[in-house]
Amino acid sequence: MKPKPHPLVWLWYAVMAFLAIPFVFPTLWMLSASFKSAAEIFASPLGLLPHSLDLGNFGQVFRDYPFAAQYYNSVYIAVIVTAATIVLAALAGYGFARLRFPGRDLLFIACLSAMMLPAEALAVPQFVLFKLGGLINSHLPIILLQIFGSTGALAVFLMRQHFLGLPRELEEAALIDGLNRWGIFWRVMLPLSKPAMMAVGIFAFLNSWNDYFNPLIYLSNPTQFTLPLGLQGFTDPLGGVFWHLTLTASSLATLPLLLAFLVAQRQFVESLVSSGIKG
Amino acid sequence: MKHVVGWLLGVVLGVLGSAAAQEQVTLRFTTWAGGDALTLLQNLAAEYGKQHPGVKVDVETAPFGGYDQKIAVSIAGGNAPDVGWVAERALPGYLENKALLNLRPYVNADSQLILSDYAPTSLVLWSRGDGLYGLPFSFSPIFLYYNKDLFAKAGLPTPQEYLAQNQWNYETFLKAAEAIKKADPGVYGASLFRPDPQLWAGAILSTMYAYGGDVFNKNLTACALDSQGSVQAWQLAQGMVEGGVAPRPGEQATFASGRLGMYADQVSYSAQLRQVNFKWDVAPMPSGPAGRTTLLGQAGYVVFAASKHPKEAVAFLEYLSSIAAMKRTAQFFPPPRGILLNSSTFLNSNPLLNPKSLELAVNRQVAGARTFFVPANFAQINDVVVRYLDRLLRPGANVKEELGRVCQEVNGLLKK
Secondary structure, rough: OOOOOOOHHHHHHHHHHHHHHHHHHHHHHHHHHOOOOHHOOOOOOOOOHHHHHHHHHHHHHHHHOOHHHHHHHHHHHHHHHHHHHHHHHHHHHHHHHHHHOOOOHHHHHHHHHHHHHOOOHHHHHHHHHHHHOOOOOOOHHHHHHHHHHHHHHHHHHHHHHOOOOOOOOHHHHHHHHOOHHHHHHHHHHHHHHHHHHHHHHHHHHHHHHHHHHHHHHHHHOOOOOHHHHHHHHEEEEOOOHHHHHHHHHHHHHHHHHHHHHHHHHHHHHHHHHHHHOOO | HHHHHHHHHHHHHHHHHHOOOOOOOOEEEEOOHHHHHHHHHHHHHHHHHHHOOOOOEEEEEEOOOHHHHHHHHHOOOOOOOOOEOOOOOOOOHHHHHEEEEEHHHHHHOOOOOOOOHHHHHHHHHOOOOOOEEEEEEEEEEEEEEEHHHHHOOOOOOHHHHHHHOOEEEEHHHHHHHHHHHHHHHOOEEOOOHOOOOOOOOHHHHHHHHHOOOOOEEEEEEEOOOHHHHHHHHHHHHHHHOOOOOOOOOOOOOOOOHHEEEEEOHHHHHHHHHHOOOEEEEEEEEEEEEOEOOOEEEEEEEEOOOOOOOHHHHHHHHHHHHOOOHHHHHHOOOOEHHHHOOOOOHHOOHHHOHHHHHHHHHHHHHHHHEOOOOOOOOHHHHHHHHHHHHHHHOOOOOOOOOOOOHHHHHHHHHHHH
């Protein structure tokens, strides 16, 4: 027999739903604005229901702007960055946590320093380096700066802390059973690190997806742009914003992430809890 | 032997020939244009490349919000573009850093480009001493968009009709705004501000000029926001907000939504009115005690000082400034060359605006319009005003005192 819910549970839900309004409303508003004309959006600013389900904005976003290409760029860059960050952070994190070699701590601090310096201070020297490599106007600087920049450094730090927290006895047992260092890492430590890697992955993906500064500096052609830059392109010739198109494009850029989160909500929350990262 | 010499000669000539062919110059042109305007610039660049086989022009773009930051990093990183757009308010910063090329020697040598075509006032902004550091391509005064339906509902003459009776001033403007609000409490009568508070320096400047006020003194050494004319203009704006006639700063009551009776902006704003379901038209700004003086927005073409091909870059800039090219950019940007501005090409360039209204709002205003000159650290000064905007316009605000405080802070920044 199912236990009967406490009568106050519904009241509790009502309060929670009410408190959620400030967080949910802007997103709903953005979604509803994608179906409205430029004039309708601000005609009754609080109205969530569009007069009609007009898909014209969606057509215009794809037809008149290289939005599809920008979407593809954002997706493929974020996937590469996420995969590479996880691999790099797991390997480096394990090395810093468990291997003993001269200069280890100094190297670790050097790695962390990438996290401490603001992007603006690094912009010019980094730009000069990439120019020497002939990489301006390509996606490579954007990918490399995410993997080896502050995001990557934080990921290494998180993975190191995670490995430090795992009991040494596990490794010693594996050693006695005849596994070498790589075997210990691959067969014992990594399977225990899935939640931490997931957290690092989410973190890397979001940072890459939202990166505005590096694409601004390194890219100059709308078809090369990623979404954060592309979203700023829906303007009249002197920079006045076309809100209906900007909000439609923003909805399209947000929705997949939102859906992914809803589907995999439990894993996400678990991984964040177990890794100790918050918001 | 003869054979070998001939063969060698052939090789040498071949190598020389291919070396000459390799001397292709690639110019980088940078802009913040998007949409149709970007397509037009790309077409112009491609056509230029066809006419000049040795030159190829790449068009690069960045969103307006990050434009100057991107160029600053490019210049510092030794990768400056050759030619590009610069907005009037960013210009002093570029000049202070000596980032722009002096065009004067090149322009003097070119018989095609006739500077006397340009209204003399249009070049002042781009000149320092004898030097000329850019040529304007957009000469765009602030004028008034008005909602004809709301005027009809309030039973009022339109601004164009007031103008015809010589009664279009800030008194009739305020009366009309109040009447529109009274006829339909769900709308606002007028706004002197763009919805984005960062861009406050628009219509309110026209109002300040009309009352004899200004933001800075002539030499840009002192704040003039607390001068009598400026205070009166801001008192008008504050009174409108207090009376519920104008939206509060930052409130998104846009003209395009049909909820605003009158709104001041430039020609390019008309692109936002493509699909509206109300009738609208345009008129000059109202006149004030000091006359009818509106703000003139400018943007120009420049050549960056670090360009490795200054000669080719200037030639491309001159091509963009030619009558043929400006005829085509006129639909977005009122041309600064007098011949064009007063031509039927310009007056018929914008399908949304009828030629007669465009002539009233743009051409008749340009002559008396004023360019907003700013010091190199204007971005910081702008932040100060934005920070005070709420306090200046809140109900019951003492506008004079608040403007005095703004000026204290601005004067501190001007001394740096």
